Amino acid sequence: MGTKVATTLCLCFAFYTRHVKTQEYYRMGTNTNSGEAMQFLREYDREASGMCYRVTMAQWKFVTNITEHNRRPMMDELALSSKFERLSWRKAVAYDASRVSDPLARRQLTKILQSSRASLPDDKFSELQQLIAEMKEIYNSAKICPYRQKPFDPHIPRVYSDLTNQGYTLANQPYQHYQPYTETSEYSQYCNMQLDPEISRILAHSRIESELLYVWKNFREQTGPKLRNRYMRYVQLVNQAAVNAGFRDAGEQMRAAYEDQSFRASVEEVYNQVVPLYKQLFTYVRRRLFQRYGDAALRPDGPIPAHLLGNMWAQNWKSIMDLVMPFPQSPNVDVTSEMLRKGFTPLRMFQMAEEFYTSMGLKPVPPEFWRGSMLARPQQLSVQCTASAWDFCNRIDYRIKQCTEVTMQDLVSTHHEMAHIQYYLQYADQPQLFRDGANPAFHEAVANAATLSVYNLVHLQRVGLYQNKSNDPYEVSINFLMTMALEKVAYLPFAFMVDQWRWWVFEEGVENMNKRWWQMKLRYQGVIPPVPRTEGDFDPGSKYHIISDQEYIKYFLATILEFQVFEQLCHAAGQGGLLHECDVYRSRDAGRLLSDIMQPGSSKSASDIIRTMTRGKTNRISPEALVRYFRPLELWLRVQNREEPLVGWNTSPRDLALFSHSTDSATTQLLSHSLLYLSLIANVMFY
Ligand code: X8Z
Ligand code: ZN
DSSP, X not given: OOOOOOHHHHHHTTTOEEOOSSSOOSEEOSBOOHHHHHHHHHHHHHHHHHHHHHHHHHHHHHHTSOOHHHHHHHHHHHHHHHHHHHHHHHHHTTBOGGGOSOHHHHHHHHHHHHHOOTTSOHHHHHHHHHHHHHHHHHHHTOOBOOTTOOTTOTTSOOOHHHHHHHTOBOSSSBOOOOOOOOTTOOHHHHOOBOIIIIIHHHHHHOOOHHHHHHHHHHHHHHHHHHHHHHHHXXXXXXXXXXXXXXXXXXXXXXXXXXXXXXXXXXXXXXHHHHHHHHHHHHHHHHHHHHHXXXXXXXXXXXXXXXXXXXXXXXXXXXXXHHHHOSOTTSOOOOXXXXXXXXXXXXXXHHHHHHHHHHTTTOOOOOHHHHHHOBOSOOSSSOOOOSOXXXXXXXXXXXXXXXXXXXXXXXXXXHHHHHHHHHHHHHTXXXXXXXXXXXXXXXXHHHHHHHHHHHSOHHHHHHTTSOOOOSOOHHHHHHHHHHHHHHHHTTHHHHHHHHHHHHHHHHHHOSTTHHHHHHHHIIIIIOEEOSSOOOTTOOGGGGSHHHHXXXXXXXXXXXXXXXXXXXXXXXXXXXXXXXXXXXOOTTOHHHHHHHHHHHTTTTSSOHHHHHHHHTTTSOSSOOSHHXXXXXXXXXXXXXXXXXXXXXXXXXXXXXXXXXXXXXXXXXXXXXXXHHHHHHHHHHHHHHO
């Protein structure tokens, strides 16, 4: 990536220096007056909280009642917020943050400077925002036709009857069948399957290989090619913003939030420690898939084709539990029917989640929460149903939006979202810039750590939702750990590789982006595309977080950290047994520790918080707790895999050919031909 700075900004900020000695990469000015800096930050805090309240409220109104009437004010508030962000950055950049004497003021200035795209000139800043909005729009409106139900072709047989005969069901919903084809229908009326829920449900529940392939491929056709050029321009712009702000590229800017000079090496070290566990799981799952789909679909020692793992990105394998269940005769714990029998409602589930936290001595949610939240899908309105927890930045208003159904899955999700609210309540007294997790991984990690206790059989027994009906406890717990591993362990290489790819693109440029994506999918996940891919495809574009400009490494770290936090909570609660059987419910000591983790928000670094949390033992994120949690399953997997010639995967030339003989772009071809030509000349010259 080049290091050219936009001329306009270059002239304006000619007197800024680039600080690289400590963690301060960003551009800084010359003002070292702490008093002035603190005055600026006080004003910033007041205005930023007000701005945040207005934007959040406008967004809330829109997502809980999607109308054009509600879209406009939201867009207006977002535009004002961008303006405010740019203005604040320009003021903040006048200070030499490294020499402001007050450490908290220094930290707040750093946060304004590090995260912003405000260093772009006005036209490019608007272009970038527009580009991201367009990419999201393309992604969100992607639709595909139902499998084999091509419109206007009455001769093609329908496939859904196959599924009905095989009786696929969701947790407590019947398998969704789609509008059957009729000869008079219009294309748009029937080609209306979206990622969520229709396509995702097919990938999760269909076991017809050709149908899985169809939706896998077609969703990518409706996203990648339309996004590719826009993404290339996006890379140019975010890199330019990063360089203007004093970073080498946008990847370095993204990583700065982790305050770790050797961040890439640290993350890789963590990843390497979980590889053996992942390979055991992978090998066992591949054998079961081979038994189901046979050698037409995969090799017994090869990588797994990406469409067979129950998820569009092969990132979470929990939907194929039916194919890989260790002890099919023992039950897989699901307390949904018990919840229904006991007359649970969404409200009762939220009250139960609140009580989980208050039982540990943590805060109850304020009355505004119960008045303002959307706890179930409203009848008449169009809403965005993805569960989320909201902080309105006024220290009063906190809400959750969730289309809660009475299922165990949603009970866990309710505790997860309530943990986010608890985090907001705990750091409410911090300045606006510190009302966040200690680093981008913390919020998710802490929320998931709390839910590890809820998933737990011991906890479900304590709250009266599960009775062990004389099943073999070992079989039940291995089944349970398998469900957890399909969600957490299977996810790790994916969560690791997404930003490896993104940082590579930011660093090396946009040539061969798709080939690189698949090289990394194969190297880290052991997954290959089910059909050949070329540079005309843009498969990273099938993942929302890529095109919507959201970092991803936080999910990798959060998954590791959640077990580390959970283990510390369990120690605090005085529970020394198996980690997957620990329940911190009603432990005031665990509650105090959770509060110590949450209350500082991001006013302290992640390493400081980890040091406090582990009582000085370490200040680093470590996967040891995760490995310990899954130890009983790992031992079981080792026995299952003992006859396997290879734990892991062999890569064949055919695997590589799926994406290596991609039609490289004209520029790459020209470049590689030129290099070949130059090397030939060099040979002639030197020999
Ligand atoms: O993006 C999400 C949540 C919002 S924080 C819906 N997740 C990641 C993903 O979908 O890839 C949750 C799990 C990982
Ligand atoms: Zn969350």
